[in-house]
Amino acid sequence: MSALAAVTVDFIAQPGQRFVTDANGAPLREGTVQVGTFAVGFDPTVAGLTKEQLQSAWTEFGRTEIRAIAGQNGRFSDSKSGDGTGLSGHRIYWWITSSGGEAYAVFSSDDSHWRIPTEGTPPPANATLTSSNEVNQVIGEGTIKPDTLQLDGFIGSSPYDAWVNTEFPPGADVSLTGPTVDADADGWSNAFEFLMGTGPLGRGEYPVLEIVARGATTELTFPKGATAITGDFSYQFSDDMIDWKTAVPAKVEISDANQTLKATFSKASAGRARFYRIVPNL
Numbered sequence: 001m002s003a004l005a006a007v008t009v010d011f012i013a014q015p016g017q018r019f020v021t022d023a024n025g026a027p028l029r030e031g032t033v034q035v036g037t038f039a040v041g042f043d044p045t046v047a048g049l050t051k052e053q054l055q056s057a058w059t060e061f062g063r064t065e066i067r068a069i070a071g072q073n074g075r076f077s078d079s080k081s082g083d084g085t086g087l088s089g090h091r092i093y094w095w096i097t098s099s100g101g102e103a104y105a106v107f108s109s110d111d112s113h114w115r116i117p118t119e120g121t122p123p124p125a126n127a128t129l130t131s132s133n134e135v136n137q138v139i140g141e142g143t144i145k146p147d148t149l150q151l152d153g154f155i156g157s158s159p160y161d162a163w164v165n166t167e168f169p170p171g172a173d174v175s176l177t178g179p180t181v182d183a184d185a186d187g188w189s190n191a192f193e194f195l196m197g198t199g200p201l202g203r204g205e206y207p208v209l210e211i212v213a214r215g216a217t218t219e220l221t222f223p224k225g226a227t228a229i230t231g232d233f234s235y236q237f238s239d240d241m242i243d244w245k246t247a248v249p250a251k252v253e254i255s256d257a258n259q260t261l262k263a264t265f266s267k268a269s270a271g272r273a274r275f276y277r278i279v280p281n282l
């Protein structure tokens, strides 16, 4: 089995294919196309993800500028080569932004050209071609039309900002409201209070976490804040409480009725203890 050391991605929106437009349908004259992937275990299709959450899981492979040439506006084409190690099998995404970055959408496709070649079976020259006519998936406020990929705009406050406005008095100092601050000094950061649905100023409110080994799996169940989403949470595991590694759940379920989240992991090998912890992605 040969390792995938390098890969080339060609990305194209040319005459005869879909081109990029602004929210009014006019060809985009200034903007950028990033080509990249998202972290393993991160589901970018979950509704309500903020730009910051997408960016935290984003790995850029390369980028190019949208053309500003008469008859070519909204088009682009480029070829980027890079290290394919660790990206084997990852789906490729286009993150298209207007000039200044105010409007953006992330596009992808189910087409096989939109996956980094798999180690062991690289195609000739490890090339992957991605064409605008193959796009069939949009993340964020974009629209896929027969002839265009539209950026509908994505401006607004995050769910965390909205929660701060609800939980803190008007005009509260930012030194109290940041996600890493523990405003009520109860040992839980504001980010965890948001994620777990407890009050950031209600010292003494603690979420109840439950961990159950069940057959071939381990289930971690905990309360979830009303506007927190599965993409807000990452997980780590350790066998010695010293060396922590990323834990990717095999399954994540949300119970809307009582706002609990259950992450299911493969069980540790027999006879060994395993510890899990939750890491906020804020």
Ligand SMILES: [Ca+2]
Pocket: 182, 183, 184, 185, 186, 187, 188, 189, 190, 193, 200
């Ligand atoms: Ca706290």
